[in-house]
Amino acid sequence: MFGNKIQSVWIEQSEIPNYYQHPICHICKRRMMVKRSKSLSPEPSSSSESKRPKIVEDGQTNGRMAHPNMLDLSDDVLLNIMKYLNPQDLMSLSSCCQRLDQVTQDRTLWANVDFRSRSMLLHELEKYVKFLQPLTTSLAIRGNQDPEKFTGLSQSFFNAIKVVCNQLKELIIEDYCIDGNKIQITDFPTMIEKLSLKGSMMCHLQSNKSYFFKIDVHMPNLTCLILSNCQWFTPHSLLVISKIPKLKELRLDSCHRLGECVAYASLATRFGFKTLEILDLRDTALGDSEICCFSSTKTLTHLYLECPPILRNAESAEQQQQQQQQQQERLQRQAAQRPVFEDRNLVQFLVEDEFLWENFERCLISDRAICALGSYVCDRRVQNSIEDVVVIEEDRRIFNNPHLRTLVVRHYPRVTNHSLVHLALNASSLEYLDVTGTAVTKDGVQMFKSQKTNVKVVSSFDET
Known part of the structure; x- marks a missing residue:
């Protein structure tokens, strides 16, 4: 019926x-x-027709x-699935049919674009430009360092980014080659806040001018600059980078040409780096003089230092054994001859300076650089002068690096317990300390922990 x-x-x-x-x-x-x-x-x-079959x-x-057919799913479900795919998979999926092509071009899928799952040549990269959206805020790409397949970035690629991605905030370019004659720093998008050139190569650089010339004017909103493993980076670029008005994070780890540069570091830290908070100098050849310059950076909160392996292993095993034996003998003699005194319940271990400078041809980081962090500067001015009487105002102590929270000092044999004593007394904001591979002793680390219970300490004596 x-x-x-x-x-x-x-x-x-x-x-x-x-x-x-x-x-x-x-x-x-x-x-x-x-x-x-x-x-x-x-x-x-x-x-x-309006109902889906029951399976x-x-x-x-x-x-x-x-x-079951994937096309039976709604667009919302497809979008939730596609957000877990990388851009390469999305492009392959867009070639299947017209509906998937429309869904894959949804702007929510291209807000943060990361192509680093595999290396991409230039002709492949240009295919993905059509998927970028005006709301794309982050773009990350990775090239290939194989000389036979290596292809540099083109001017058309940067022009397309500036036209399409007018709200881009983060640009990450890794392992690509950049021709200094064709692409200048002023060709990069001007609105970005984070720029990474990690592992990139530079060719045809000008010898009389830094590649980052006028970066402070072209990128006024830049807060993070990552130049890790950039072998072309030279010390004179420090002065140019220090002028960036809003720079908070600077990573120069594994920049092996960054060595003795006291003049540039002194000028850069005195007149620039007014907002710098994170500084990564691991695997560089900087010494005490350069690190002491950064002690005047009041806003510094994170500092990372680590001796390069080539300098760490420069001495033979026999020389290292002799130095360890000599150090033990000197510590025993000083323990018998000099009194061990306490300062705020922290034992101070005295180490003779002349021993620390033996058998080292290159000036590495020592207690002198660490003790400059968190120290104070006396600022006493002449108020009046009457005949032979000079009236000086009261001593005003200005602490360096008052906000330092993280300090990593690894594999420097000249960093001793003296640095622990200094940090315990002067680094009031310290929360994390790594002294792995240094000359600090187990007793010195324990005494530091007892004095600074709120600081997480990592050393060679940690139980594994």
């Missing part, structure tokens, strides 16, 4: 109430199943297999 308006459904035996468990009801059930089997057709009926648990329907 209901005709074709009856909608076919599966009725399991367990779902039928007890009062329907009757022979007549079983006959009706068989008739409904026959009608349902006759109504199956390749084309969907008009009454069932049977056993996966079979009268001898036919029911396979």
Whole structure:
């Protein structure tokens, strides 16, 4: 009586109430199943177009297999799936059909774009420019350092980024080659706040001018600059970078050309780096004089220092054993001859300066640089002068690096317990300290921990 308006459904035996468990009801059930089997057709009926077919648990329907189709999912579900895919997979998915091509170009999928899952050549990179959106805020790419396959970035790529991504805040370019004659720092997007050139190569650089010339004017909003493993970076660029008005994070780790540069470091820290908070100088050849210059940076909160492996292993094993033996002998003699005194319940271990300078050809970081961090500067001015009497105002102590929270000093043999004593007394904001591979002793570390209970200390004496 209901005709074709009856909608076919599966009725399991367990779902039928007890009062329907009757022979007549079983006959009706068989008739409904026959009608349902006759109504199956390749084309969907008009009454069932708006509803999705129900998939049977056993996966079979009268001898036919029911396979779910990805296109049966809604756009919202597809977007939730696609947000876990990398841009390369999204581009491959867009080539399947027109609907997937439309979904993959949704602006929410291209807000933060990271192509670093695999290296990309220039001709591949240009294919992805069409997917970038005006709301793209982060773009990361990685090249190939193989000389046979290495391809530099082009001017057209930077022009496309500046035109399409007008709200770009973060640009990460790793392991690419940049031609200094074709691409200047002024060709980069001007609105970015984070720039990374990690592992990039530079060719045809001008010898009389830094590559970062006028970066402070071109990128006034830049807060983070990462130049890790940039072998082309030279010390004179420090002075140019220090002029960036909002720079908070500077990473120069593994820049092996960054060595003795007291003049540039002194000028840069005296007149620039007014907002610098994070400074990474690991795996560089900087010494005491350069690090002491950064002690005047009042805003510094994180400082990372680590001796390069090539300098760390420069001495032979025999020389190292001799130095360790000499150090133990000197410590024993001084313990017997000099009194060990306490300052605020922290034992001070005295180390002779002349021993620290033996057998070292290159000036590495020592206690002198560490003790400059957190120290104070006396500022006493002449108020009046009457004949032979000079009136000087009271001593005003200005502490350096008052906000220093993280300090990493690794594998420097000249850093001793004297640095621990100084940091315990003067680094009031310190929260994390790493002195792995230095000449500090286990007793010195324990005494530091007892004095600074709120500081997490990492050393060579930690139990593994």
